[in-house]
Amino acid sequence: MLNINTLARPYAKAAYEFASAAGQVDAWSAMLALTAAAVTEPAIISELANPKLTREGKVAFLKQMCEDNIDETFGNFLRVLGENGRLTLLPTVQEIFEAVKAEANRTVEVEVQSAFELSAEQLQTLAAALSKRLDRTVEPKATVNPALIGGLHIRAGDLVIDGSIRGRLNKLAEALKS
Missing domain, CATH: 1.10.520.20 (N-terminal domain of the delta subunit of the F1F0-ATP synthase)
Known part of the structure; x- marks a missing residue:
């Protein structure tokens, strides 16, 4: 099918x-x-x-x-x-x-989750850094997710950057189990 x-x-x-x-x-x-x-x-x-x-x-x-x-x-x-x-x-x-x-406009929508609300200046700084890394114009969409505890979880298409404390705790738990 x-x-x-x-x-x-x-x-x-x-x-x-x-x-x-x-x-x-x-x-x-x-x-x-x-x-x-x-x-x-x-x-x-x-x-x-x-x-x-x-x-x-x-x-x-x-x-x-x-x-x-x-x-x-x-x-x-x-x-x-x-x-x-x-x-x-x-x-x-x-x-x-x-x-x-x-793709034609060389833009990418980036989902940014944070434990606390980000200021406009923080979002702008993050967008500039991601634009440089992804070689595209970044359109950040910020959401608040208190479960992250701290840090950021960023998703841009297939790219995922987990810099959250929750993500680090999960990695530590996996390392201790193995």
């Missing part, structure tokens, strides 16, 4: 290439976010699952739901997805589109 990412990737890349060439990357990003959110709503899911509705009917329904917020070219994109029975892939297409956009 095919992986959902495998099915969604060509649509996301094509959408990004078109949006980039047209200078509408942010607009397409917003339209994808809207339609991806729409196809996860229970009422819309049940309507799209209706066997009496043709593929064209499903596309027309979705376009009607979002008509004030999508343009004609995006409507054509939805039509292609619908013709291939791929409207339910929209959340994954949107996720991959955003990843391709971030």
